[in-house]
Amino acid sequence: MVKGTFITVEGPDGAGKTTVLNIIAEELAAEGYPIVQTREPGGSPIAEKIRQIVLDKKHTEMDPRTEALLYAAARRQHLIEKIIPALEKGNIVLCDRFIDASIVYQGFARKIGIDEVLKINRFAIENTMPDLTIYFDIEPKIGLERIQKHRQGEMNRLDLETMEFHKMVREGYLQLLDRFPDRIKKVMADRPIEEVKTEAKKLILSLLVKR
Numbered sequence: 001m002v003k004g005t006f007i008t009v010e011g012p013d014g015a016g017k018t019t020v021l022n023i024i025a026e027e028l029a030a031e032g033y034p035i036v037q038t039r040e041p042g043g044s045p046i047a048e049k050i051r052q053i054v055l056d057k058k059h060t061e062m063d064p065r066t067e068a069l070l071y072a073a074a075r076r077q078h079l080i081e082k083i084i085p086a087l088e089k090g091n092i093v094l095c096d097r098f099i100d101a102s103i104v105y106q107g108f109a110r111k112i113g114i115d116e117v118l119k120i121n122r123f124a125i126e127n128t129m130p131d132l133t134i135y136f137d138i139e140p141k142i143g144l145e146r147i148q149k150h151r152q153g154e155m156n157r158l159d160l161e162t163m164e165f166h167k168m169v170r171e172g173y174l175q176l177l178d179r180f181p182d183r184i185k186k187v188m189a190d191r192p193i194e195e196v197k198t199e200a201k202k203l204i205l206s207l208l209v210k211r
């Protein structure tokens with residue numbers, strides 16, 4: 001039986017997910033919570049190798065379905081090697097992106113189709129879904145400007161997509177938010193880091209007290 005709590009963060013590129021998750025993970029760990037922080041694509045040795053392939057700027061010829069399969073494969077390996085064992089031990093797993101990213105980026109923005117992408121992801125995750133997903137909402141222009149300003153050298157293949165693609169990503173997330181209001185909670189991410197962190201942490205703590 002799974003004893004832990006599975007929490008994911010999602011949102012357009014540059015929304016501040018990683019920055020805020022790092023702070024929350026550190027604070028919760030210092031407060032005594034058993035935290036396992038991880039990310040997608042990646043989070044385990046094999047999945048990190050897949051990450052290098054899928055995000056490589058040189059791979060401009062990658063087919064959308066190949067891309068979707070690589071994300072799903074990385075997800076499967078990460079789940080089996082890291083997420084499920086951590087949940088079985090009763091940890092709180094904080095994961096930077098998960099299945100919603102595939103639904104939005106590959107299903108919606110790449111136009112493969114949400115049902116097609118869901119099918120391969122159901123195969124990958126069986127029935128392990130997050131207990132809570134915090135969606136960091138931001139206009140893509142602001143998110144991309146943040147990335148360009150602070151970490152231009154680290155722009156990956158997806159960051160370099162068209163503005164139209166990034167607008168579709170946000171639109172896709174907003175549709176998911178409407179579809180799964182019990183699981184996905186929105187935080188406005190175009191505010192100072194401290195404010196975004198406080199609101200996201202509140203959502204996490206309110207879930208933890210219920211369990």
Ligand SMILES: Nc1ncnc2c1ncn2[C@@H]1O[C@H](COP(=O)(O)OP(=O)(O)OP(=O)(O)O)[C@@H](O)[C@H]1O
Nearest residue numbers: 012013014015016017018019146147150191192193
């Ligand atoms: N609230 C904020 N206000 C201003 N700058 C921010 C804020 N949050 C994060 N940043 C900065 O924006 C940049 C992108 O942040 P971060 O890498 O955390 O975003 P992300 O959502 O994880 O992006 P990606 O999904 O592309 O990895 C970083 O350089 C970070 O310092």
Ligand SMILES: Cc1cn([C@H]2C[C@H](O)[C@@H](COP(=O)(O)O)O2)c(=O)[nH]c1=O
Nearest residue numbers: 013040041071097098101102105158159
């Ligand atoms: C899990 C997942 C991710 N993506 C995209 C989203 C981002 O543009 C990159 C990951 O980079 P990050 O700096 O670690 O956020 O990959 C995707 O398209 N599909 C997915 O399933």
